[in-house]
Amino acid sequence: MRRRDFLSGLLGLALSPPLLAQSGLAAFRRQSARVLEVPESWLAWPVAESIWRSGVNDELSLYRAFYPYLTWKVLDWSVEPTFCPPQRPRWEDAPRA
Amino acid sequence: MLPVLEADVAVVGSGIAGALVAWQLASTGLKVLVLEGGPPISRRQAVERFRRAPHASLDAPYPVEPVAVLGQFNHHYLQAGPDLFTGTYLRVLGGTTWHWLGTAMRLLPADFKLRSRYGVGVDWPFGYTELEEDYGRAERALGVAGQGDCDSPRSSPYPLPGLPATYLDRKLAQADSYPVEVLPAARNSQPYEGRPECCASTTCVPICPNGAKYDATVHLELAERAGARVLVHHQVVGLESDADGRVSRARTAPGVEVRARVFVLAAHAIETPRLLLVSGLARGSGQVGRNLMGSLGQISWALAPEPVYPFRSPQVVSGITAFRDGPFRVRRAGFLTSIGNDGWPEPPTRRAERLLEEGLRGKALQQALRDHASRQVLLVSNCEQLPEPENRVTLGELLDAHGVPRPRIHYRMGAYTRAGMDEAVLVHARLLDRWGATMIHHVEESTDPAHILGTCRMGLGPGGSVVNPQLRCHEHSNLWIVSTAVFPTSGACPPTLTLAALTFRACRSIESFLRQGS
Numbered sequence: 001m002r003r004r005d006f007l008s009g010l011l012g013l014a015l016s017p018p019l020l021a022q023s024g025l026a027a028f029r030r031q032s033a034r035v036l037e038v039p040e041s042w043l044a045w046p047v048a049e050s051i052w053r054s055g056v057n058d059e060l061s062l063y064r065a066f067y068p069y070l071t072w073k074v075l076d077w078s079v080e081p082t083f084c085p086p087q088r089p090r091w092e093d094a095p096r097a
Numbered sequence: 098m099l100p101v102l103e104a105d106v107a108v109v110g111s112g113i114a115g116a117l118v119a120w121q122l123a124s125t126g127l128k129v130l131v132l133e134g135g136p137p138i139s140r141r142q143a144v145e146r147f148r149r150a151p152h153a154s155l156d157a158p159y160p161v162e163p164v165a166v167l168g169q170f171n172h173h174y175l176q177a178g179p180d181l182f183t184g185t186y187l188r189v190l191g192g193t194t195w196h197w198l199g200t201a202m203r204l205l206p207a208d209f210k211l212r213s214r215y216g217v218g219v220d221w222p223f224g225y226t227e228l229e230e231d232y233g234r235a236e237r238a239l240g241v242a243g244q245g246d247c248d249s250p251r252s253s254p255y256p257l258p259g260l261p262a263t264y265l266d267r268k269l270a271q272a273d274s275y276p277v278e279v280l281p282a283a284r285n286s287q288p289y290e291g292r293p294e295c296c297a298s299t300t301c302v303p304i305c306p307n308g309a310k311y312d313a314t315v316h317l318e319l320a321e322r323a324g325a326r327v328l329v330h331h332q333v334v335g336l337e338s339d340a341d342g343r344v345s346r347a348r349t350a351p352g353v354e355v356r357a358r359v360f361v362l363a364a365h366a367i368e369t370p371r372l373l374l375v376s377g378l379a380r381g382s383g384q385v386g387r388n389l390m391g392s393l394g395q396i397s398w399a400l401a402p403e404p405v406y407p408f409r410s411p412q413v414v415s416g417i418t419a420f421r422d423g424p425f426r427v428r429r430a431g432f433l434t435s436i437g438n439d440g441w442p443e444p445p446t447r448r449a450e451r452l453l454e455e456g457l458r459g460k461a462l463q464q465a466l467r468d469h470a471s472r473q474v475l476l477v478s479n480c481e482q483l484p485e486p487e488n489r490v491t492l493g494e495l496l497d498a499h500g501v502p503r504p505r506i507h508y509r510m511g512a513y514t515r516a517g518m519d520e521a522v523l524v525h526a527r528l529l530d531r532w533g534a535t536m537i538h539h540v541e542e543s544t545d546p547a548h549i550l551g552t553c554r555m556g557l558g559p560g561g562s563v564v565n566p567q568l569r570c571h572e573h574s575n576l577w578i579v580s581t582a583v584f585p586t587s588g589a590c591p592p593t594l595t596l597a598a599l600t601f602r603a604c605r606s607i608e609s610f611l612r613q614g615s
Contacts, residue, residue, distance in 0.1 A: 037459035060453065063462075067449040074463045075408075075470050 028052045032062060042073045099354040104130035104326075105611060107347060107357035109333045109372070112192020113593060114579040115363035116313035117238065117600040118607075119320035119327075125608060129325040130357065131317070132349060134332030134368075135188035136160060138195060138314075144306045155196065155303045159187060174367075175493035175505040182508040184391050184549040186365050190329050193365070194312035194593075196303040198413060198547075200435070201241045201283040201311075201594040203232050203249035207422045208588035215426040217513065218483045218586045222557045222566040225249070228598050235597035236281075239311040240289040243281030247418050260286045260295065263438050265405040265474065266415035272532035275524070277436070280416045283311035283594075290315070299439050301412045310411075328353075334501050336360065336376040336576075344378070344576045350499035359575045359607055366582040370490045370552040371504045373563075379553075379572050384563050386491055388484035388554050389506070390587045391546020393514055395432070395478045395521035398441045399534035404471035412439040413477075420478070420524065421589040430480040430517025431589040434524065437475030474534060478521035479547055481589040482514045490552055518543065548592050553582035567606035568599060575610070579603045 029048040033040040043066065051065040106122050108115045111133040123129040143158035150157035170176065170183050186193040206225035211218040233253035236243075244259030259279045262270075270277035284301070285294045295309040305312070321327055331349040339345045347355040362369045370386040373379050417434040425431070441448075452465050493505035510518075522539045529537050556562025559571035564583050570576040579600050581592045588595075 035459075037463070059458070063453050063458065064450070067453070068446045071444075071446045071449045071466065074466050 025049055025052050032066065035059060035062060036066060036070065038070060038073070042070060044069065099348065099352050101354045101356060102130060104128045104355070104357045106359045106361060106607065107132060107355050108361045108363055109347065110192065110362070110364035111190050111313060111317055111327065112363060112365065113194050113313045114596055114600050115192070115361070116316035116320060117597055118361050118363060118579055118604055119325045120316040120323065121600070121604040122607060123320045123323035123325035127611065129320065130355060131320070131325060131327040132331045132333050132347070132355065133190050133327065133329045135190060135329065137190040137329050140308065143304050147300070147304055158304045159189060159195070173497070173503060175495060175503050177505050177507040180508050180510050182506045184546040186367065186549065190327070191313040191317065197593060198301050198591070199282045199284040199310040199411065200413060200591045201236065201239055201281050202247055202590040204588040204590060204595050205248055205422050208586065211426070211586050217427065221585050222555060228602070231598035231601040232594065234601045235594055238316070239283040239594070239597060240285055240292070241281050241283050241594070242286040245278055247278070247281065255281065257286050257289055260284065260411065260414050262415045263410045265407055265438055266436050268401065268405050269436055269474065269528070269532065273528050275417050275528060276419055277415050277417055279414055280435070282411065284411055285309040295411055297410050299408045299410060299412055332499055333372060334499050336372065336378055338378060338573060342573050344573050358611060359577065361577045361579055361607070363579045366549040366552045366580060367490055367504050369578060369580050369582045371492065373553070374492050375501055378576070379563050379570055381572050382559050382561070382563050384554055384561065386552050387486045387489045388551035389488040389490055389508060390482040390484055390551040390584070392479040392481060392548045392587055392589065393510060393518065393543060393546050395480065395518040395525070395543055396442065396540040397476045397522065397525035397529065397538065399474050399529045399537040400469070401472040401474050402533035405474065406471055407438045407440050407473055408470070410438045413437060428516065429520060430482065430514045432478040432480040432517050432521050433590050434476060434478045434521070437477055439475065440470060440473040441475060476525045476528070478524065479589065480514050480517035480521065481587045483511060484551055484554070484586060485509070485511060548581065550581040550584040550587050550592055553578050553580065554585050555583040556585065568603040569606055577603050577607055
């Protein structure tokens, strides 16, 4: 079901006239977040636009396109200490998942 | 007619050796000129470049330069085999300290007497005790955080308390009887000399985001404040000597002539011999370019039996130092084992690819990625390598962008080091196995030297060495080589602190030479 929604969404986007491109990108981003099961805010606009324009047309390709960027988000506990948030845990302390 | 610059001391290279020499000599009132072939680096821009890179490779923060770069080992080197030489360095202001790990250990007393004690390699022309005070000076200059002495006797305390061992380090230490200890590092455990404490980014290599890890820009800045002049984008392409054998001038690309009373070559262990060979200097010893060494890393990785949460500390905090010395050195290399808190040497994105191939999607994929990343363990054992005259840098037939012959490298790991690497595999296997780790993998045929040493050996006489124990060239009275190139043997620990200590020794000698006017 999810897959069919996604593919029909993509088809719809492909048929969109240029003037609707912006809203098409927004829809693509929204649907991608739903398929990937991640917050929409994780899909940065330039990344989403680039992938949208590349014409991905199936679920696996969508994952492959987004995960070079998403992996770091998914591993949020590794991203967080990177580049110094003030609330970082002391590394010798009990783990924070 | 080239524009001419004059100085008391011209320093070629702006890495840790060049920066420390410039700082020390400029502080005494001498007119110092530093010549750096590469560009300056903005930490903010480099960190941004690294963060934005789709593949966060080790060279991602730095501009592409026409020298050896990570992953492109034929870009600058001309490989003559039989093994691929993969040691790398940065040609930028501050040199390779931009992407060094920061481990700042002293050599062992036995490392200075390898021939006398074990009948292999050569002895250094002086012993540990003669360098001990300079080690202390170097530790204070760099800001070394440490606790134990790691079997190198000390007369002064570390300037900073040791960093705390990580959760992963302590879990691994409980798995076996091998003594795990915190390694001394030039990385602030608390603010030091205007630099902040470590922010645990786990990106020491390739870049420290906040300057808590020492790099040579610290002393380049101090040198400039003391009056030194630093020129970037000025690659020295040739040196000339006069009839008395004194080096009289250097030429740079894009085209400046530099005259100085003293010249200091601090351009690492590849570029330094290349420059000497191109210039036809120090030919009498027959040793320029020979005895190229690395400290080769045996790498193993595995999944811990429980989450150990890497990626929250410096890349390495602790290690096992007990394998560096012993009677076994008669037949095989010693090694230092480091515990990596930076996960497997593959991008996490590749793990995502594999999990996708297994059919995972959505939340299940995310959970699997998190679980895997939280259990990644890395062990790296860096082995010493014996000096072999056939391992060498010569001039290649192809030219670089400035018309200078590129370095041709003949390199072989050797049976002594191979035996050390084999032993390291056994140690890694035992440690990981007893811990209950899974997916254990040992890299085969690793020839990756983390450090580059040798090629302008230090010794007592001109017959078998290029420089004397004060790092002054035997054949050219006003030429000093301050570089890991002078190391007679490698030892089994990172060379940077020893190089820093040697700069203090060399600077006393240079000062004395200039004061006497001879």
